[in-house]
Amino acid sequence: MANNIKPYKVHSKRRRNQTLLVQAGLGVLIVALLFGISYSSVRIIHGQPVFPVRGAQQDGGPPSSESTPPAPESVSTPSGGGAQEVGGRPEAAAPVQAWNTEVPVERTLESDVTASDSRLLAVPANGRLSTEYFRTALFIGDSLSQGFALYAPTRDVATVCAYKSTSPNQVLQNFVGQRPDGSRIEMWDDIKVQSPSNIYVLYGTNALISQSDEAFLKYYSDLLDKLRERFAGVPIYVQSITPTTAEQGVKQPPLENGHIRLINNAIAKLAVSKGLYYLDAQEALADADGNLRGDYVGTYDGIHMNPTGYAAWADYILTHTVYSDYNKQFVTEGPYA
Incomplete structure (x- = not known):
């Protein structure tokens, strides 16, 4: 047992x-x-992916040769300040390259553009064009842009779809606007029938007074998208909000030049992120303190300009355009002349 x-x-x-x-x-x-x-x-x-993907970059390691897309090919242009044609979308590491393409660059996310100073994203000097360039140019904006219909060298030459005391949201809703000659018309209906070769857009002075900065930038973004769709393939230059006098900034704080420069930074990023060109008109119109130059100030307020100011502004445009097969017929000075 x-x-x-x-x-x-x-x-x-x-x-x-x-x-x-x-x-x-x-x-x-x-x-x-x-x-x-x-x-x-x-x-x-x-x-992040749960499982590793073949060819993907490993966390913390250098990118593999298999996963790195080839850099876009570039085409060199004449030396001496000329442009380069760059394919693909603008890289944040070299935002200045966003201006110099023969056609608008591919649309990117706004977060791809990280420059904090609008001047880094602006079209640089690039030779000089004759005033005949303005014959097929279209200016879109508010009463500040109406000056291009009133003063030389753009008077009776350029097409101006600018309306007194207006903002992007009113254009989007096709409100009735007042033209430079005093006549009135639905604004978007007036814009959409044009056939320009180059477009210059400027809004902000009225919107900053009547809206929040965020609302203005949202409506401006929507309007730029609408212009891109309607005028596909046409170069669009988004201009900086022009400077005001120091006294005007005291009267209307939203138009104080420090604030305007901050908004211009946002406008520059917005323009480049959509594949458009940013034009820093402040460079031509502001004095050493960032205020509207005294010899450019008009008689009505510290916002609008006299004929001398518009002549300087138009001259700045003629020396800050993007090279293209169309524009080269107007070149009088520079590497492409």
Whole structure:
């Protein structure tokens, strides 16, 4: 009897050991499963792939040669300040390249453009064009742009769809606007029938007084999208809000020049992110303190300009255009002359 009990105890002990072993294995599997679920959840929350993808860049490591797309080919142009034609979208590391393409660059996310100073994104000096360039140019904006219909060298030459005391949201809703000659017309209906070769857009003075900065930029973005769609392939220059006098900034704080410069930074990013060109008119019109030059101030307020100011502004445009097959017929000075 005693001999039978001993094998039974040995067998029972083995079974207990096996059970403990199985339980331990299951415990390890459960822990591993929970860890895997937690790891996957974290990766998913952060928008990262759960499993490695062939050719993808590994976290913390240099990009592999398989995953790095080839850089876009560039075409060199004559030296001496000339432009380069660059394919693809503008890179944040070299935002100044966003201006110099023969056609608008591919639309990108606004977050791709990181420059904090609008001057870094502006079209640089690039030779000089004759005033005949303005014959197929279209100016879109408010009463500031109406001056191009009133003063030389653009008077009776350029097409001006500018309306007194207006903002982008009113154009989007096709409100009735007042033309430079005093006549009235639905604004978008007036704009959409034009056939320009180059477009210059300027809004902001009225909107900054009547709206929040955020609302103005949202409506401006929508209007630029609408212009891009209607005038596909036509170069669009988004101009900086022009400076005001120091006294005007005191009277109307939204038009204080420090604030205007901050808004211009946002406008520059907005323009380049959409593949449009940004034109820094402040460079031509502001004095050393960033205020509207005294010899350019008009008689009505510290916002609008006299004929001398518009002549300087038009001259700035003629020396800050993008090279293209169409524009080269007007070149009088520079590497393409």
